[in-house]
Amino acid sequence: MRKSWRTAVIAVAVLLSIPAAAAPASPVATVVPGVERLLPKPVEAKASGRAPFTITEDTRVVARGGARPVGDYLAALLRPATGYRLPVTSGHPGRGDIVLDLGRGKAPEGHGGEGYRLVTDERSATISAETPAGLFLGVQTLRQLLPAWVESRVRVDGPWRVQAATVSDYPRFAYRGVMLDVARSYLSVAEVKRYIDNAVRFKINTLHLHLTDDQAWRIAISTPQDNPSGLDYEALTRVGSQGGSDRLGNGTPLGTGPAIRGSYTQRDYAEIVAHAKSRFVTVVPEIDGPGHTNAALAALPRLNPDGVAKPMNNTADVGYSTLDANSEITYEFTRTVYSQIAALTPGPYLHIGGDEAHVTGHENYLTYIRRLLPQVAALGKTPVGWNEYADADLPPGAVIQVWRAASMEKVLRQVARGAKVVMSPAPTTYLDQKYEPSSPIGLSWACRNACDFDTYYNWEPVRDGLTESDVLGVTAPLWSETIRGLPQAEWLTYPRLVSAAEIAWSPRSARDLTDFTARLATLGSRLTIAGVNFRPSPAIAWTTDITTPDRHTRGPLRGEIGHFTAPATTPPTATLTYGDGTSSPATVSPATPAGPLAAPGLWTVTTPDHRYPHPGSYRATLTVTTPTGTATTHFTVTVRR
Incomplete structure (x- = not known):
């Protein structure tokens, strides 16, 4: 009714x-959308021409065993708009049901991790996969095949039809990420969770959280009982969270107002990680160093060689701060911070930053990276760092996040030793860049003049001497110098993140800008x-x-x-x-x-x-x-x- x-x-x-x-x-x-409109473009998708599947008040979600959490998620998505009960059951599938079929051999051959199949006809809609993650990704495809009003949080009159079709799909790259810079301007726990919920529509599966920088320190670290240097770790957020990227170094204001201040308790961070996990998203926390550390140096005076706290700096300047690579207090600090972050992060990665350490000095920089890598390994994590840390000798399996092409020779040397690469070239993945010179927010140092979705679509991750197997995936970073809250973050993100998502997911041979533009419509x-x-x-x-x-x-x-x-x-x-x-x-x-x-x-x-x-x-x-x-x-x- x-x-x-x-x-x-x-x-x-x-x-x-x-x-x-x-x-x-x-x-x-x-x-009723068709498979020709799907984003990102699937490996194979074909309409059958038969009668469509229709969700009715009698439809159930059939999800046995490990498929149950995905079934609950799907039902929760569909209930508000349809107004139907959509019970989740482990019973025998019947006509009109949505079936989540989990088991060996259910995914496209050789793609069991995240591959899935979707078959819809007038009898049922069936998503088959070998893992819950594969089912979840198939749900995102089914979601796009329903009328757009399925996204409504209030009831909408149907009919809720899905085109009769067959989809066989799997990702090109395993690592499909977006980065949120919550250091320069804060986003609340609820905002980060909502950002995750929207990114997964496009099969994003990694959230890189940039938690610390010169402007602010956003994650609480507790003071351990074993604390030889007497560092007051609570000051990291008590003092360090009060900063933000308010202006340029010349005093010109940034954004539509001052940066948003705030910090996450460890419980807050754990809530974000748990929410991401429920969406099959891996959180990669970044604690940057040895540069980009002014907030820590302001909060903890003993990290400075002279024992005097640095002043907080609310400009967007970079490259002026450094940890002391020759002080044991530095490595006591990093050990404490990384051990607490690692304990809260079930994913395999810890991002140690390593970029723009302009005042550290080359030998001191190498010393810092060499001392930090064993700490990360002792925590059972894989290190991730920006281009610059490829200057050091990295262990096999280490991940290099490439944001600039200038140091690719060093990156390739590390790849030859077993490192992997995540591609984030600034001109074509940095979501914080202005769309055009007149854009009210955003920067323009990496991408100038024309920086719309097409620029972010027209590039290839396998380049500069890399092979397909060298590239772990793609991440699109959203730096926050000019962002003030989630709506502005979304405005800079969409539709450009969809470009990055398709590059990371779809076969290279299937990508076509004209077709992509039509699907974005x-x-x-x-x-x-x-x-x-x-x-x-x-x-x-x-x-x-x-x-x-x-x-x-x-x-x-x-x-x-x-x-x-x-x-x-x-x-x-x-x-x-x-x-x-x-x-x-x-x-x-x-x-x-x-x-x-x-x-x-x-x-x-x-x-x-x-x-x-x-x-x-x-x-x-x-x-x-x-x-x-x-x-x-x-x-x-x-x-x-």
């Missing part, structure tokens, strides 16, 4: 954090409905998803007729054909706030009063014209006297 119109209006308004008076009416899911509606901010690139012909519930009236037809998604900065127009031989322009108004960092995506359609000549049923038509085209939908108006 459809909710009352006003109830749905209020619920959607709460969901989108917009005034109830501006909220759209209860929508109806109509558009439907993403705007999905993100809009989910409440995810993004930049509506003018290079994308964003599709329009119109929703119009049937109407019953005893008087004139008036008020809100429906709404539509259209990520456009130019106001769209709409025309109503009432089904009685008459038509009229409709009023279109934004249902979500617009601004330089939030383009309107949801629009409300309102009709002037229209009185039908006779009682009866009328087939009305709403036509919407946007900068990227025209879309039409029909609805029934039942007039009673």
